[in-house]
Amino acid sequence: MQGIIFNVLADFVVENFGMATWNNVLEKSAVPSGGRYTSGATYADEEAVALATTIAAELNISVSDALKAFGEYLFPQLLSRGPIVMQEYTSLQDLLTHLDETVHAEVKRVTPDAYLPAFEFFSSGDKGRLVYRSKRKMCAVAEGLLAGSAKHFDQKITIDHFKCMHHGHEQCEWNISFVGDL
Numbered sequence: 083m084q085g086i087i088f089n090v091l092a093d094f095v096v097e098n099f100g101m102a103t104w105n106n107v108l109e110k111s112a113v114p115s116g117g118r119y120t121s122g123a124t125y126a127d128e129e130a131v132a133l134a135t136t137i138a139a140e141l142n143i144s145v146s147d148a149l150k151a152f153g154e155y156l157f158p159q160l161l162s163r164g165p166i167v168m169q170e171y172t173s174l175q176d177l178l179t180h181l182d183e184t185v186h187a188e189v190k191r192v193t194p195d196a197y198l199p200a201f202e203f204f205s206s207g208d209k210g211r212l213v214y215r216s217k218r219k220m221c222a223v224a225e226g227l228l229a230g231s232a233k234h235f236d237q238k239i240t241i242d243h244f245k246c247m248h249h250g251h252e253q254c255e256w257n258i259s260f261v262g263d264l
């Protein structure tokens with residue numbers, strides 16, 4: 083997992099719960115890096131999982147709720163600090179249609195050792211179906227990113243996560259309704 087994600091995770095915890103909580107999380111997770119993350123470097127996925135698990139325990143919420151909240155916070159952060167531009171997209175449907183071949187492809191170009199998820203988006207009218215595959219099974223982060231991106235485009239969506247890798251399916255799938263503008 084890319085260092086930028088860890089940097090944003092640290093900001094997310096510090097901004098919402100304070101420096102003491104983040105220090106506490108680092109100490110309890112006993113991560114090999116010691117908690118110093120460089121934006122362009124790659125760190126073990128296990129570190130991210132260890133941190134997310136400790137954060138959830140500290141906050142007394144489920145890991146999936148912690149990852150969702152983080153994903154929502156992550157979206158504008160990726161836009162503002164990453165080298166990736168996506169200002170040509172004017173709607174969430176537009177972004178999801180191009181997620182793999184432009185946005186994440188650009189991540190791969192800039193950081194070749196990034197491991198990226200695979201997304202497919204099938205759109206029809208005000209409905210769509212999103213398919214997600216990744217060895218990381220981070221559909222909770224994907225849901226948070228969806229919420230964050232809907233907010234970014236001032237759109238209102240409802241989602242139904244009807245297939246999930248955590249429940250034995252080969253891939254995660256969501257039905258998304260684009261209910262309208264905020």
Ligand code: HEM
Nearest residue numbers: 083084160161164166196197199216218220224227228231
């Ligand atoms: C709704 C939009 C998006 C969704 C659903 C999405 C989904 C995801 C997910 C689920 C991951 C976790 C990795 C995995 O599952 O294996 C990820 C990683 C990542 N995404 Fe996206 N993403 C979105 C938009 C963006 C945008 C706009 C950017 C940049 C401007 C971006 C940059 C990245 C980066 C840098 C990583 C980390 C790759 C790594 O650690 O190796 N994503 N994305």
Ligand SMILES: [Zn+2]
Nearest residue numbers: 221246247254
């Ligand atoms: Zn899932």
